[in-house]
Amino acid sequence: MSEMIKVSFTLNGKPVTYNVAAQTSLLRMLRDNYNYDVKCGCEEGDCGTCTVLVDGVSHKSCITLAAQVEGKSVLTVRGITYGDDEAGHLLQKNFVECGSIQCGFCTPGLIMVSKEYLNNGGIADRSAIRRAISGNLCRCTGYKKIIDAVYKTAKEIGREERQNV
Amino acid sequence: MYNTPKTSYSLVGTAVPRHDAWAKVKGDQAYSDDWAMPGMLYGKVLRSKHAAAILRGVDTSKAEALPGVHAVLTAKDVPNNIDISKFGQMRDVGGGFEGLYKALADGKIRSRGEAIALVAAETEEIAEDALKLIKVDYDVQEGVFDPREALKPGAYIVSSEDTSNKIMETKVEKGNVEGAWKDCDIIIENDYHTTPHDHAYLETECGMAWMDENGVVTLRVGTQVLEHYRTIARILGLPHTKVRNMSVMMGGGFGGKEDITVETYLALLTYKTRRPVKMVWTREESLEVHAKRHPEYLHYKTGATKDGKILCQEAHIIMDGGSYTYLTPWVQMYSTINGPGPYNIPNLLSHSVSAFTNNTLSSANRGFGATQVNFAYERQMDELARALNMDPYEIRLKNVVKNGDEISTGFVLEGHIALTEMIKKIREKLEATPKPDRLPDGRKVGRGIAVGQMSYGRLCFLHDSSRCAIRVELDGTITLRAGVPDVGAGQASALAQICAEELGLPIEDVHPFIMDTHLTPLCGTSTATRQLYMAGNACIMATRFVRDIIARKAAKLLDCNPDELTFRDKQIVFINDPQKSIPFVTVVGHVSNDGELLFHEAQFNAPFTEVPDLTNIKGRIHPDMTFTGHGVEIAVDEETGEYEVLRIIACMDCGKALNRNSVEGQMEGGAVYNLGWLREDLRWQKGVTKGNSFSTYLIPTSVDTPDVETVVIESGGGLGPYGAKGVGEPSDNTICPACVNAINDAIGVSFHTTLVKPEQICLALHEKKQRGANG
Structure with a gap:
């Protein structure tokens, strides 16, 4: 039997404590506790579908150990949905309106890396956005409309605009 | 007749957000893996290590004895292990179009990763341990890996049921090819090769199943072909009424969820154990074994x-x-x-x-x-x-x-x-x-x-058809029911948009309930780029049937002819005098009160040939x-x-x-x-x-x-x-x-x-x- 550990952290603004086997990944801990907004696409750190922010930094939760978030703050897409972060809500609205969503399976992870990009002062620059989201795969959209949504959000929150040639 | 072009549209042609976009962006959309039930077991598949082999025997005794294991199934445990693969068509078309379908390997192993046994256990870890305890006796064969070689006389025969590797041969011919070369000034000749390609949807094949209180094998599995419930019923030896898929939005399909994936395995395991069972394929499994x-x-x-x-x-x-x-x-x-x-x-x-x-x-x-x-x-x-x-x-x-x-x-x-x-x-x-x-x-x-x-x-020789149902609620909103598998391309939302367009309502007023084999009218497969064409036409038929009833009632109330009226902005208005109107919901109230129909299910048929x-x-x-x-x-x-x-x-x-x-x-x-x-x-x-x-x-x-x-x-x-x-x-x-x-x-x-x-x-x-x- 594997050793059980207790992990206490802040999940979407609320303190939680989960008991998990020591080798459990952050992804499994979240999903085993019904946080189904975090999706699993490969469980090998390749696709970015399970991306969450840990203390504001994007992590592929499948290759992050649950124990690593002890005492930290974890943000998932529902944290944005039910939080009061206006830029986050604007980002979600623009994903909806720009047609950035098809099957939607990659969407929660892409919202999180886009949010990180904006949190870090990211500007309305298609090349920079393209690079920022490049660790997250999407098989449906061809990425254009996702980049559209992040670009539009950056512009709407007053960031500098840079046209790529 | 159902494609009468309209002169102006309010919703069609716009970039109106899909009905499900908000759920997806908020993290509220549940997919096949996002469910759990009390007492749920985990299913795993034992897959062949060899691409070509004769299956001499499978010893499951040690796996069965492992604490926490509830079932270990092999081909002998499957009521009808061998069937033919069908894809929702109404009839057997013959001509070699229905191929052999096996739930679990029997006789020759035909490819690496072919399913040999199924396990259901209390945790995923126990299920994985059980797989390791199953002993398979393989008689490894040389195999054949190039179709050009496979067609040569004396080639290794892949199947234990056939005497040749040839699946089908077919031809289209026109004019006189042999006679025409001499008239050409130039002739070029080349060989091309196309490689295998994976769908690589981000959601792997997964889902769950349980027995409902009336003995119905109930699945919650995203699939492009809801009609596979019929094949699953035959494999289990059950009537079509006893296998239901309450299917769910897919995380991508692209044709890869057109064949049966986890459904048969889940159905067999839940039927045997009488416990809910979940199965999720790993990415590796998905890349290795699906078509x-x-x-x-x-x-x-x-x-x-x-x-x-x-x-x-x-x-x-x-x-x-x-x-x-x-x-x-x-x-x-x-x-x-x-x-x-x-x-x-x-x-x-x-x-x-x-x-x-x-x-x-x-x-x-x-x-x-x-x-x-x-x-x-x-x-x-x-x-x-x-x-x-x-x-x-x-x-x-x-x-x-x-x-x-x-x-x-x-x-x-x-x-x-x-x-x-x-x-x-x-x-x-x-x-x-x-x-x-x-x-x-x-x-x-x-x-x-x-x-x-x-x-x-x-x-066309499959005699394809599609159905859609509309029900007008008494507050003037619309319940749209359609067994339309949504792979993420907006199949369901398109129907809502069509219905809203026809009735002059905002898209938010039409709610699609989709993808249940037994509660929603079957739209047919989300394959062959057919869903907008087929279900879209069925949706127009159903909506216009109901609209006609409402239009006649409105005309009576307004003392005019129905063709003087149009549906716009939740109102029924005079085409030539848009200031004069009556609210849609008011007319709906009258239709209901007079005992007339506020629902309809329509079927659209594609052209049929032989x-x-x-x-x-x-x-x-x-x-x-x-x-x-x-x-x-x-x-x-x-x-x-x-x-x-x-x-x-x-x-x-x-x-x-x-x-x-x-x-x-x-x-x-x-x-x-x-x-x-x-x-x-x-x-x-x-x-x-x-x-x-x-x-x-x-x-x-x-x-x-x-x-x-x-x-x-x-x-x-x-x-x-x-x-x-x-x-x-x-x-x-x-x-x-x-x-x-x-x-x-x-x-x-x-x-x-x-x-x-x-x-x-x-x-x-x-x-x-x-x-x-x-x-």
């Missing part, structure tokens, strides 16, 4: 006059069907019929043979046989243009089919053909700036074009075709072989764009999907998939593609709602040949395979240099 796009070997011979008019073309196609039949004969129909491409060729022969091998099975993948031949005929077209020193646009303009022309089977399409306009638009857009020979960084620049055709709607003579296919095989094209600009680094796609122009006649975002989304996504085909390498080695993770099977990321520039043509000439054509699959077919044509334009190397990686470019350039030095 791939058919690899094809294509030989093309084309003859033309010196001014570029094609007189004659022969295509011989060999398809790798892999381990089981599944959809091979259907895919083969598409390859054969589309073999000559969208060209007016008076003398043609398109001949195909498919064969079993010990590779992973081949089946549906976006483009479904049309995409493989599209690569070959568009590479061939460029080769011909080069040989004649002709412009690649001109040669296509000279030969493409136009309205009234016959396609290969002699059928004249009812829908519009916009190829000429498309080719001109692609050229105009691509040539808006002059092409530099090199970029400032030294990379060589090339441009390429390719066009293509693909049907929407299923093979199974053609496969040795000489003629007539209407599909309802209609969608025509597409891509123009690309590529930069190639001659030192590293690395290439970058700088521009992609995607052009399509979609008939009518019901939802602009959805149409562009398909065109953008389709282009990038098959752009990936150039580099995605499953690296099959004797039936072993070496490219079995996303770190070895590389699908395009956001930095691997430019923004796709879409050019949408709306001819109105389709058979779908408001003149729409299908767009899902055709959107990906022409990008691959366009890119390879562009590479040729840049560096003068002509690749005859869909797999073009930088190392191959390096090697080819090296060989070219050697030839230059020697010659």
